[in-house]
Amino acid sequence: MIITETSNDGIAIVALEGTLDALSAPELRNIRSVTDPEKxxxxxLEKVDFxxxxxxxxxxxxxxxxxxxARxxxxxxxxxxxxxxxxITNAQKLFHIFDDTSAAVDFAATR
Incomplete structure (x- = not known):
């Protein structure tokens, strides 16, 4: 898994590429912005193939x-x-999902 992290107006954008499975999930859990309660x-997930x-x-x-x-x-x-x-898992109900990162940033910035 390739993980690229950038920032836009203080909002972390984490782009994942490759397979997100039992082997790579710990990498995601160890990213500081992901574990920071205030971030x-x-x-x-555009380049996640599985x-x-x-x-x-x-x-x-x-x-x-x-x-x-929610934010x-x-x-x-x-x-x-x-x-x-x-x-399939109904997990989409837990998140705000956007077609592009700019719309996601706009949403996150107004919350």
């Missing part, structure tokens, strides 16, 4: 440490494979 994080229950668990778990879970983790750019996992 809003946008996860860009996600399993461990990967989904890492994303859901990230919301638990946030002071405002703390925002998802962007879900490709069809990833979106299907969120829909």
């Amino acid at each position: 809003t994080v946008i996860l860009d 996600i399993d229950s461990s990967g989904l668990g890492a994303i859901v778990g990230a919301t638990r440490v946030k002071l405002d879970p 703390g983790v925002v998802l962007a750019c879900l490709n069809d494979r990833v979106r299907k996992v969120f829909e």
